[in-house]
Amino acid sequence: MRFSQLITRRYSVRNYKSTPVESQKLEQVLEAARLAPSAVNFQPWHFIVVTQPENLAKIHLTYHREWFRTAPVIIIACADHSQSWKRNIDGKDSAEIDVAIAVDHITLQAADLGLGTCWVCNFDTQRCAEALKLPGHIEPVAMIPLGYPENEEFPKKKRKLLEEIIHWEKF
Numbered sequence: 001m002r003f004s005q006l007i008t009r010r011y012s013v014r015n016y017k018s019t020p021v022e023s024q025k026l027e028q029v030l031e032a033a034r035l036a037p038s039a040v041n042f043q044p045w046h047f048i049v050v051t052q053p054e055n056l057a058k059i060h061l062t063y064h065r066e067w068f069r070t071a072p073v074i075i076i077a078c079a080d081h082s083q084s085w086k087r088n089i090d091g092k093d094s095a096e097i098d099v100a101i102a103v104d105h106i107t108l109q110a111a112d113l114g115l116g117t118c119w120v121c122n123f124d125t126q127r128c129a130e131a132l133k134l135p136g137h138i139e140p141v142a143m144i145p146l147g148y149p150e151n152e153e154f155p156k157k158k159r160k161l162l163e164e165i166i167h168w169e170k171f
């Protein structure tokens with residue numbers, strides 16, 4: 001599939017089949033995250049893969065949406081603030097940006113494999129960190145439910161026009 005087709009095809013899936021995700025496909029998705037670029041190549045991320053029903057149940061408590069419970073896999077993307085690059089001039093921590101790039105790689109690779117994802121940031125990060133027993137320097141940034149979409153139709157994306165978001169240099 002061409003890249004332009006892939007980015008058009010990827011969308012936020014909010015209902016999944018109960019079909020398990022094959023380990024080979026899951027590994028390809030995780031490999032895509034591993035290969036993502038990061039500031040100074042520090043790779044300040046950890047990805048926690050949750051597939052067991054009892055562990056999924058704990059993660060479901062951090063985000064109360066019924067559709068979220070339909071995904072057979074949830075990947076929790078975490079930022080390791082002890083490993084991230086900080087900008088000298090103002091101390092800006094690149095960890096969340098680096099994790100976001102890796103999550104984007106996950107979502108695109110999943111779409112290429114016929115899997116669906118949804119980027120979830122509106123969850124109880126404190127409860128998630130406690131459930132995962134994360135140390136203080138590891139922050140859960142996003143949860144990515146992963147699985148086969150229940151609906152095979154690709155919705156039309158609602159996006160702003162280029163004219164609304166592109167600003168050509170005028171100093």
